[in-house]
Amino acid sequence: MATIYQVSELAGVSLATVSRVINNTVPVREATRLKVEAAMQELGYRPNSVAQSLASNRSNSIGIVVSELGGPFYGELLSRIENEFRAAGKHVIIAAGHSNADLERDSIEFLRSRNCDALILHVEAVHDAYLVELAESGLPFVLINRMVAGIEERCITLDNEQGGYLATEYMLQQGHRDIAYISGPLWKHDAQERYNGHQKALAKFAVCENKALFYEGDFQETGGVNGFNHLREQGHAFTALVCGNDEMASGAITAAHEAGLDIPEQVAVIGFDNINFSHYTHPKLTTIDYPVAEIGQMAARWVLKRVYQRPIEDLQALFIPQLIVRDST
């Protein structure tokens, strides 16, 4: 691979000049530029990004931590982020945190040791204090789907509580009063917030929450199955079921089918997230839309603006969820 030095020799200019045409930072005389470009062409020169990083103290890489690489939710998030950065000539380094505090911290350290210019974090387990410290350490990062006091300006979130509210409100408006709820793990902020929204809606409609109609799931399909069966065993009848996310709703629907129940006639079901295949279920799932693509894009833009000084205007920090009515309610 040709080096900048060889290019400069061939073009008969100095090494510094070649650097200038590469980065087109300060003006270069047209004739010179052409000579250099011709030389680069001839040698098939491509800058060594590692050397560039070392000299400029910028790696042009952004680290991303998500809970899982798989799954429809993260897939879409990553996809959007990669797209945005790719267009800007940056690249992403991805690590999984597996919703585990140690792994999340590991991932962050790992990416940091990789000299990432910035991080985009979707972490659930690490403590707020750790994140605040991290911010103080000078590392630029944005936080997705989590609001942490003290570093609000780095948080991009969905109003999960509002989403939870919408879901249950809809059920109430449809006339349901016996509404079961399968939440995500309550130690996760979003799961708790969605559940809070549920309770708020019940209160608004003066419906008492019945603890027998609550089940704490795991945000996975099996959680929906187990939750549904558990709720049925409690003996308290319910005509509607609100789930903390689509995966669990899907599991609940499967369990309902197996119990011989009709959806939505006997039990109406609503999910949360509007993941890609929430219409694969039968019947198609009513849900709350989580604008994951927009949020991913916004996170990327945050970095572009704050870290790379790109002129970006519309930075939005709070997103509002929306009800998507399909056939399961």
Added chain:
Amino acid sequence: MATIYQVSELAGVSLATVSRVINNTVPVREATRLKVEAAMQELGYRPNSVAQSLASNRSNSIGIVVSELGGPFYGELLSRIENEFRAAGKHVIIAAGHSNADLERDSIEFLRSRNCDALILHVEAVHDAYLVELAESGLPFVLINRMVAGIEERCITLDNEQGGYLATEYMLQQGHRDIAYISGPLWKHDAQERYNGHQKALAKFAVCENKALFYEGDFQETGGVNGFNHLREQGHAFTALVCGNDEMASGAITAAHEAGLDIPEQVAVIGFDNINFSHYTHPKLTTIDYPVAEIGQMAARWVLKRVYQRPIEDLQALFIPQLIVRDST
């Protein structure tokens, strides 16, 4: 951030020695090592990976190109690859090729300019010749799900034809004779191979293929919907439907429901890939298992062995698909 030089000063040793304890390459006297480690500790030293890369000519990063970042298939693939490399202290840089030749080439160039030590490619559109050239250029890479003549030793594939055969064979064994087929885009190698398998099975059972029972889809859910409707409009009755992948099978099932057909009583459906949520469908989807996790792992190990000289024994290049019977047949 402390540099290796500061550590060497504090420890009272040479810069070279510090490097030695970091990489523990050649032996270092215990006392010296301890001094150095203490110094590193005190300064909170962490090696600058960019400088390491420049000096050692190794970036410890592996580039990956997949068609899409989202979706259950790629999610699982990436997840497994990341895991494997993470454990080895390497990191992955991911780019999307979107099944488009130009974008795929761009992605490869992009990753290459990032000085990746190796590439793992799941590319569908670029021509074989390009890949052969790429190999000749000296860039180490493995190819997933594609067999290219001339660089066989870099290919890790599933026997797609065998999978296609298995699917149709199963339908035939169940007594079906009017079997419709919805393929993926036939310009994609795997789509074509799966279809070949289908034809082989028909031939084996001496069943004539009926062109009215074939539809070329897009590997997406909508392709399944459209394909199913198209096939029905042809007027040729069929009691079984073989799909080129699970997404299309899922779409076909939805379309069948809408047409008021019972599955599997009136139409038996089988997919291909066994993606995570193929049991979200109702009824649960019978399919052909694509061992995506194993293949991802194998690709990572290939790199670990060939590029980083890790002692790895069992490199497997060809994987055999397996029939998974569920409720849709």
Added chain:
DNA sequence: TTGAAAGCGATACCAG
């Protein structure tokens, strides 16, 4: 507008 030269923070070879 261009050139010369000093780093950036490590690795690795060559002596000792």
Added chain:
DNA sequence: CTGGTATCGCTTTCAA
């Protein structure tokens, strides 16, 4: 086992 030093390929003052 340890130290000195050239080197990796590029960016970035500082002068001219």
